[in-house]
Amino acid sequence: MDMLALLVRAKERGASDLHISVNSPPVFRIHGELIPEGEPLAPKDTEEMARTLMTDAQWDAFLAAGEIDFSYSLHGVSRYRVNVFRQRGSVSIAARVIPNRVPQFAELGLPDVVLSFTEKPHGLVLVTGPTGSGKSTTLAALIEHINQTQRKHIITLEDPIEYLHHHRMSIVDQREIGQDTRGFGPALRAALRQDPDVILVGEMRDLETIQTAITAAETGHLVLATLHTSDAVQTVDRIIDVFPAAQQPQVRLQMASVLQGVVTQRLYRRQDGNGRVAAVEVLVNTPAVANLIRTEKTHQIRSMMQTGRSFGMQTMEMHLRELISRGVLPASVLTEYMAHHVAATS
Numbered sequence: 001m002d003m004l005a006l007l008v009r010a011k012e013r014g015a016s017d018l019h020i021s022v023n024s025p026p027v028f029r030i031h032g033e034l035i036p037e038g039e040p041l042a043p044k045d046t047e048e049m050a051r052t053l054m055t056d057a058q059w060d061a062f063l064a065a066g067e068i069d070f071s072y073s074l075h076g077v078s079r080y081r082v083n084v085f086r087q088r089g090s091v092s093i094a095a096r097v098i099p100n101r102v103p104q105f106a107e108l109g110l111p112d113v114v115l116s117f118t119e120k121p122h123g124l125v126l127v128t129g130p131t132g133s134g135k136s137t138t139l140a141a142l143i144e145h146i147n148q149t150q151r152k153h154i155i156t157l158e159d160p161i162e163y164l165h166h167h168r169m170s171i172v173d174q175r176e177i178g179q180d181t182r183g184f185g186p187a188l189r190a191a192l193r194q195d196p197d198v199i200l201v202g203e204m205r206d207l208e209t210i211q212t213a214i215t216a217a218e219t220g221h222l223v224l225a226t227l228h229t230s231d232a233v234q235t236v237d238r239i240i241d242v243f244p245a246a247q248q249p250q251v252r253l254q255m256a257s258v259l260q261g262v263v264t265q266r267l268y269r270r271q272d273g274n275g276r277v278a279a280v281e282v283l284v285n286t287p288a289v290a291n292l293i294r295t296e297k298t299h300q301i302r303s304m305m306q307t308g309r310s311f312g313m314q315t316m317e318m319h320l321r322e323l324i325s326r327g328v329l330p331a332s333v334l335t336e337y338m339a340h341h342v343a344a345t346s
Helices: 003-012 043-053 056-065 112-119 135-149 184-191 207-218 232-242 245-258 287-294 298-306 316-325 332-345
Strands: 017-020 027-030 033-036 067-074 078-087 090-098 123-128 153-158 171-176 198-201 222-227 259-269 276-284
Touching: 003 017, 003 043, 003 067, 003 078, 003 090, 017 043, 043 078, 043 090, 056 067, 112 135, 112 259, 112 276, 123 135, 123 207, 123 232, 123 245, 135 153, 135 198, 135 222, 135 259, 153 184, 184 198, 184 207, 198 207, 207 222, 207 232, 207 245, 222 232, 232 245, 232 259, 232 276, 232 298, 245 259, 245 287, 259 316, 276 298, 276 316, 287 298, 316 332
Parallel strands: 123 222, 123 259, 153 171, 153 198, 198 222
Antiparallel strands: 017 027, 017 090, 027 033, 067 078, 078 090, 259 276
């Protein structure tokens, strides 16, 4: 089976992802649902399909590590974020379809307060949520807004590069982990010596990266980054808890000072079946929120978010209720979210 034809098919069908595995037909994820198409694949099929997408160097790296991330461009069609991995001795592929055009912020349906974070001269802005929740798309839209409206030097650190930004009012330098630099930590340290105004960190995975991101935000840079956390309060706690206990009081002081806001998002299938919509939780670091972070009372932040509409704050529950009242989402979404959220936080 032709891998390139499947990538074209994924784009044509409006799929977000394409999955290739042995003993399964190719599977497209469309509006969050997995839809198989075609005949089951043999081990030699999936290996040949993976080999089609890789350079010799990438293939050697895959054979050595058993997995590899890279971006792939199909001229005139789309770009793809590809992960190839071994499972039960055979080769599997997961390919994410990346639109050729960077979306405008207005197309995403996100609250205006999220866009206002791009006007901050410095600080830390976190976009969080589970895999496939649209974090990369939101960050790309924010970076492109800065690119189109401000004269800045923007450095992005990505694994791999997804959306391509062209120089407009800003200069945008995009670095890919594994190709242009060894890792997020070293790349972020180097970025501080490259005269940036804005730094995008594709993922804050470890203490070194988190610590350097906080330092960058403290020293006059606007840092946008992602975490795989499920709500705003958990995000703040996760960052603090990464550090040894002896350092945590100092980190609380730093976070209270540098944090601008947290945006947590999830994608849900629309009630009319016409695509998906983002439900969003927003935490804005007001002086009152900063005091809660500083004094180790982050458990009180949620109640402040519930009453913080005037600052642009909202909980996920509040936004889900709004989307349901407008007929965008079915009521069952809120029931499922609350059951999952209570279980996750209890």
